[in-house]
Amino acid sequence: MSTAPEPTSDPDAVVRRGEAHPSRSLWTGRAAILVGLVLLGIGLRYAVTGLSPLLTTVTEELGIGTAGATFIGMLPTLSFGIGGFAAPVIARRIGPESTALVAVVLAAFGALLRPFIGSPAAFMALTFVALLGMGFGNVLGAPLVKKHFADRQASMITMFSLLMQAGATLPAITAIPVANVTSWQISLASWGVLSLLAVVPWLVAVVGERRRGSATAGVEDAGAKTGPKLGLAHLLRSPVALGTALFYATASLNIYAMLAWMPTILQGLGLDEASAATAFSVYTFMTLPMAVVTPLLANKVKNPTALAVVMAAVGPIGYLGIIFDIGPMWLAALVAGLAGGAFPLAIAMFNLRSRTPAGSAAMGGFAMGSGYLIGTLGPLLGGWLFGVTGDWRVPLWVYVASFVPMAIGGIVMARPGRYVEDTRQPAAA
Secondary structure: OOOOOOOOOOOHHHHHHHOOOOOOOOOOOOOOHHHHHHHHOOOOOOHHHHHHHHHHHHHHHHOOOHHHHHHHHHHHHHHHHHHHHHHHHHHHHHHHHHHHHHHHHHHHHHHHHHHOOOOHHHHHHHHHHHHHHHHHHHHHHHHHHHOHHHHHHHHHHHHHHHHHHHHHHHHHHHHHHHHOOHHHHHHHOOOOHHHHHHHHHHHHHHHHHHOOOOHHHHHHHOOOHHHHOOOHHHHHHHHHHHHHHHHHHHHHHHHHHHHHHHHHHHOOOOOOHHHHHHHHHHHHHHHHHHHHHHHHHHOOOOHHHHHHHHHHHHHHHHHHHHHHOOOOOOHHHHHHHHHHHHHHHHHHHHHHOOOHHHHHHHHHHHHHHHHHHHOOOHHHHHHHHHHHHOOHHHHHHHHHHHHHHHEEEEEEEEOOOOOOOOOOOOOOO
């Protein structure tokens, strides 16, 4: 009996074995794409995590009240949700490389200007612009890897996820020290330089595609020529897409609530600003090792269901530590921060549970779009429940309860043998 695997029947195994395409040099013919992906990945979170430690200072300086601060806390998930739905549509029309260029231009424009306008409305509007660009970039990573690095998907997705998490952690760590040395405006604007630098490789990539006469082919590679066009009706019938969206929604509800409120929550429970910032830095730092661990595990194991359930559980366990004041707060933040692996896991699943770049883009757009829009409730619920009760433990209990839907979504998402291009009906034998 033959034990040789079928090279195309199981995309999971193809990615795990690296057999999808013959391996070639990492740089050959794709240097601009590689540099662009590095700068894109590391520039997808700084507009959120670089603001959180400074939120009290910013709101005081600009005269923004609790309602305005709550709205700012909602902006990341709202912007990422809109960007998630829009990015696959735009990429199908102009190509994923051109869409990436649009993404970094929007991020640079909003991030570099928002601290210096001096108007609360302008600050919020430019924050939305920056985050919308980052929302485009969230979706583009997986299909760009599937298109340009099909010979090394596991390592490239791991790299992209790690850079994304590094781009979340470093701004949180440096925000207050940089503000103390310079000003809060310089601290907020400094990370926007990354997005400005990213314009160069993506411009080169777009020009290179067009010189090869493949601007249209680039759109087709991300769409019709490498897979069917997957509309909303199909995605709503796909258990994989629905499970991934539910998993992503509850992950974003939790994580963006913490990114918006954790320093404030900890200060409200008695920590000083510096100690709260330290715990928050630990929380965001834990996304770095998890960005390496979760994609590698997802690509190594045949059934990542247990991994998905663990990602759903660690956040609530950390919140319970905060609620009951178990140990130092940085330890509770560390445990909760392990949930940062949920996003890299989902991004890995975009490719592991799709057969084509079109499927990866559609699944990513649907999961991130719907997931982030639902996740907007996280910061909103936190601000509203605290305003009503005056006790930060009340929203924390709501976040603890979110384990149930997140675990259910993770189980459906991770089930082996199903792909987003498939329908609910079983294929003919």
